[in-house]
Amino acid sequence: xxxxxxxxxxxxxxxxxxxxxxxxxxxxxxxxxxxxxxxxxxxxxxxxxxxxxxxxxxxxxxxxxxxxxxxxxxxxxxxxxxxxxxxxxxxxxxxxxxxxxxxxxxxxxxxxxxxxxxxxxxxxxxxxxxxxxxxxxxxxxxxxxxxx
Numbered sequence: 001x002x003x004x005x006x007x008x009x010x011x012x013x014x015x016x017x018x019x020x021x022x023x024x025x026x027x028x029x030x031x032x033x034x035x036x037x038x039x040x041x042x043x044x045x046x047x048x049x050x051x052x053x054x055x056x057x058x059x060x061x062x063x064x065x066x067x068x069x070x071x072x073x074x075x076x077x078x079x080x081x082x083x084x085x086x087x088x089x090x091x092x093x094x095x096x097x098x099x100x101x102x103x104x105x106x107x108x109x110x111x112x113x114x115x116x117x118x119x120x121x122x123x124x125x126x127x128x129x130x131x132x133x134x135x136x137x138x139x140x141x142x143x144x145x146x147x148x
Contacts, residue, residue, distance in 0.1 A: 037073065075099040101121055
């Protein structure tokens with residue numbers, strides 16, 4: 001009977017979703033910020049222009065290179081931190097998801113496998129679907145607007 005109880009903890013424990021979302025957010029957000037976002041947001045307009053080329057090469061609109069590069073840097077830095085604390089989580093996740101989608105497309109076009117961009121993109125997609133969970137600033141400040 002004791003082994004069945006232990007097994008049920010592994011396969012039947014669906015009450016810890018909010019804790020799982022919290023752990024995912026505080027793991028992925030800071031990783032994205034420190035590994036990818038911080039150096040990009042601090043690099044300035046020249047680097048932003050190169051980053052923005054990933055999107056403008058696909059859609060044209062070359063005059064928006066620096067803007068799109070800044071938005072990619074913003075999503076990988078500021079939005080990653082917002083995701084970690086659970087503030088404006090769905091919006092931040094959408095912006096970061098879009099950035100990871102473009103990064104993945106660019107890597108695929110270059111013949112590379114964009115493993116990290118895909119992982120971060122999937123993580124953001126699931127946060128868009130689920131929201132941040134109850135251990136978040138969204139829940140604290142915006143609960144009354146979303147729950148009945």
